[in-house]
Amino acid sequence: MVSYIDAATAPLKNTGQIRLYGPDDFEGMRRASQVTAACLDGVTDLVKPGVTTQEIDDYVYEFGKKHGAVPATLHYRGFMKSCCTSINHVVCHGIPGPKPLKEGDIVNIDVTFVLDGWHGDSSRMYGVGKLKRASERLIEVTHESLMRGIEAAKPGNTTGDIGYAIQSYVEAERCSVVRDFCGHGVGKLFHDMPNILHYGQPGEGIELKPGMIFTIEPMVNLGKPHVKVLKDGWTAVTRDKSLTAQFEHSIGITPDGCDIFTTSPKGLFNPLHPETQ
Numbered sequence: 021m022v023s024y025i026d027a028a029t030a031p032l033k034n035t036g037q038i039r040l041y042g043p044d045d046f047e048g049m050r051r052a053s054q055v056t057a058a059c060l061d062g063v064t065d066l067v068k069p070g071v072t073t074q075e076i077d078d079y080v081y082e083f084g085k086k087h088g089a090v091p092a093t094l095h096y097r098g099f100m101k102s103c104c105t106s107i108n109h110v111v112c113h114g115i116p117g118p119k120p121l122k123e124g125d126i127v128n129i130d131v132t133f134v135l136d137g138w139h140g141d142s143s144r145m146y147g148v149g150k151l152k153r154a155s156e157r158l159i160e161v162t163h164e165s166l167m168r169g170i171e172a173a174k175p176g177n178t179t180g181d182i183g184y185a186i187q188s189y190v191e192a193e194r195c196s197v198v199r200d201f202c203g204h205g206v207g208k209l210f211h212d213m214p215n216i217l218h219y220g221q222p223g224e225g226i227e228l229k230p231g232m233i234f235t236i237e238p239m240v241n242l243g244k245p246h247v248k249v250l251k252d253g254w255t256a257v258t259r260d261k262s263l264t265a266q267f268e269h270s271i272g273i274t275p276d277g278c279d280i281f282t283t284s285p286k287g288l289f290n291p292l293h294p295e296t297q
Contacts, residue, residue, distance in 0.1 A: 054281070109262060
């Protein structure tokens with residue numbers, strides 16, 4: 021372990037160690053994360069039939085500009101967009117473009133803004149017009165799985181406890197958890213340690229300690245868990261073409277639980293049931 025004092029002076033690279041942050045760092049994360057959350061709130065009215073994912077990306081870029089924040093994905097390892105837009109059977113890392121949204125689509129919009137060096141990382145599901153019941157149910161299960169994972173995120177528990185809370189619920193609902201992608205440490209780095217698997221066994225993995233900051237971002241499929249990455253090198257899709265959904269929060273472990281940095285200012289994080297925020 022490194023203390024948050026060490027982390028503040030460490031080079032900005034993933035050292036393989038888990039950084040422990042202090043109260044000022046938590047506030048920095050909260051400020052960045054709330055810009056991200058406010059942007060995702062603002063996107064809500066834009067998600068409707070006929071709107072292109074490029075229009076959504078343009079909105080995200082301009083929102084960041086107005087708030088003094090930079091999209092972390094822009095120019096990240098060759099990715100040239102300000103957010104990821106993943107529609108229907110696209111698991112994650114969908115690239116915004118000219119494709120218009122259609123009635124009944126579900127889309128995950130994943131935004132990370134960098135503000136004063138801190139990365140606020142979050143994603144949500146959005147429904148386009150009237151959804152089929154299967155789509156609504158998938159969104160409900162995925163949101164609930166994230167909240168169960170967050171409930172397990174407290175000192176003394178382990179990363180395996182988080183994964184088990186998610187996996188056991190999802191599989192009981194006859195859905196599957198994607199294994200190929202995971203949550204991750206976040207803060208001054210976009211991707212840091214620890215990795216947060218969304219499946220696992222109680223008591224396994226890394227012990228959670230106050231000061232840890234990471235994302236939990238389960239990807240849940242209606243069909244089997246297997247995915248493949250398309251030739252563009254980014255877009256991941258379900259192999260069986262089944263619908264998939266994802267929700268993501270950035271959190272920090274506190275002495276008695278965790279802080280959710282990316283809560284929705286307008287209570288819109290869960291689009292189907294705002295009262296369950």
